[in-house]
Amino acid sequence: MSNMFSWSGLTYEVTQDTLSDIVGCYSELLRRERAKPEPDMAFIKETERAQEEMMIMYRDLYLASEAEINEILLKYAPISRDLWERLDRQDIEG
DSSP: OOOSSOHHHHHHHHHHHHHHHHHHHHHHHHHHHHTSSSOOHHHHHHHHHHHHHHHHHHHHGGGSOHHHHHHHHHHHHHHHHHHHHHHHHHHHHO
16 A cells, blocks of 8 residues: 655645744734734734745745755744744733
């Protein structure tokens, strides 16, 4: 029986999901900041810049080598986790 998937294909998809999660977390952080009576415009500008960077990386991921994809995943998976935890803490703290 042949392999039904490849590790490189799976890593590619997980990396896509990771970058997409980061973009989504940034969207939620931006929404919350903009809803404040006095939004922090520096935070908004920096978050928009970071979000755009992730969207470009996501768009261009198909051009990356297997090694580059692994590096991206290793770098950005912890960032994704940290952003999710940050949003969870904000939800708990109100």
